[in-house]
Amino acid sequence: xxxxxxxxxxxxxxDVTFTGGSRPVRAVDSVDLELQRGEVVAxxxxxxxxKSVTLRSILRLHNEKKTKIDGKIVVDGTDVMTLEGPALxxxxxxxxxxxxxxxxxxxxxxxxxxxxxxxxxxxxxxNVSASDARSRAMKLFERVRIPSPERRLDAFPHEMxxxxxxxxxxxxxxxxxxxxxxxxxxxxxxxxxxxxxxLLLLRELQHELGLSMIFVTHDIGVAVEVADRVAVMxxxxxxxxxxxxxxxxxxxHPYTIGxxxxxxxxxxxxxxxxPTIPGSPxxxxxLPPGCSFAPRCSKAEDICRQRAPxxxxxxxxxxxxxxxxxx
Ligand code: SF4
Numbered sequence: 511x512x513x514x515x516x517x518x519x520x521x522x523x524x525d526v527t528f529t530g531g532s533r534p535v536r537a538v539d540s541v542d543l544e545l546q547r548g549e550v551v552a553x554x555x556x557x558x559x560x561k562s563v564t565l566r567s568i569l570r571l572h573n574e575k576k577t578k579i580d581g582k583i584v585v586d587g588t589d590v591m592t593l594e595g596p597a598l599x600x601x602x603x604x605x606x607x608x609x610x611x612x613x614x615x616x617x618x619x620x621x622x623x624x625x626x627x628x629x630x631x632x633x634x635x636x637n638v639s640a641s642d643a644r645s646r647a648m649k650l651f652e653r654v655r656i657p658s659p660e661r662r663l664d665a666f667p668h669e670m671x672x673x674x675x676x677x678x679x680x681x682x683x684x685x686x687x688x689x690x691x692x693x694x695x696x697x698x699x700x701x702x703x704x705x706x707x708x709l710l711l712l713r714e715l716q717h718e719l720g721l722s723m724i725f726v727t728h729d730i731g732v733a734v735e736v737a738d739r740v741a742v743m744x745x746x747x748x749x750x751x752x753x754x755x756x757x758x759x760x761x762x763h764p765y766t767i768g769x770x771x772x773x774x775x776x777x778x779x780x781x782x783x784x785p786t787i788p789g790s791p792x793x794x795x796x797l798p799p800g801c802s803f804a805p806r807c808s809k810a811e812d813i814c815r816q817r818a819p820x821x822x823x824x825x826x827x828x829x830x831x832x833x834x835x836x837x
Pocket of ligand 1: 763
């Protein structure tokens with residue numbers, strides 16, 4: 511595909527294998543992805559397709575005793591795999607920050623929201639006084655439009671609604687002025703109206719702050735609303751990558767075509783079965799030879815079962831991993 515100029519994030523040949531079970535499971539396989547400055551890329555796919563595993567690899571959040579990671583992740587010239595100790599801690603928060611799907615699990619229930627944000631600020635910037643950290647936390651709450659910010663800073667996570675907790679989570683993620691924001695299905699746990707509000711807020715903050723963002727979703731509608739480009743993942747691999755509107759208008763991979771036809775069924779891929787694609791996602795520990803999608807693909811030919819397809823740039827900037835894809 512067309513090499514973007516000077517990406518802020520570059521992932522090359524990323525393989526992630528979980529080794530803690532009875533047999534190793536390759537959850538991410540040969541993922542290449544670049545993120546431009548100020549760009550939003552959505553990772554789209556069913557559960558277990560490798561989206562969140564890819565995202566967490568950027569922050570090295572996996573249990574490294576039970577995970578084998580190969581490949582290269584470079585952020586603004588820094589090789590993430592070489593970071594250790596204080597440099598890794600600084601990288602997490604100051605360079606790259608993450609919004610999780612369920613803020614109740616990410617926020618500490620025994621500290622107020624203000625304490626958690628103030629602590630994050632002072633941990634990364636020890637010279638900031640307690641009162642300055644408090645006033646920065648308040649500005650962050652105002653920025654993410656939490657009403658009565660002063661009072662809400664003294665609330666515990668369980669005292670806030672789901673939408674307000676997610677706003678607080680966004681404030682926490684922004685507290686150390688990261689350049690890259692990773693969002694792991696940040697609206698999935700919210701009701702539809704609040705989802706829209708949070709998406710609009712994220713898009714606005716991304717523009718205002720010039721953030722680069724990778725957004726994991728299984729909701730096609732969300733990918734369209736938020737992203738500039740979309741990477742469709744299946745069985746740990748990116749099978750189609752391109753500008754979101756182009757992929758939507760003219761999908762090339764049979765899996766993407768099937769996904770997009772779920773839009774008429776609500777566009778969400780939360781279940782094991784999709785109404786428009788037969789079969790279930792494959793067992794990652796027992797993938798078929800050749801193309802992983804072949805058992806579900808109505809177009810599969812002999813070559814598909816014999817040899818795994820490599821990514822191919824069929825239109826400038828639009829890459830597909832399928833033997834039969836054409837422009
Ligand atoms: Fe279908 Fe073959 Fe393309 Fe795989 S390579 S998606 S089996 S046509």
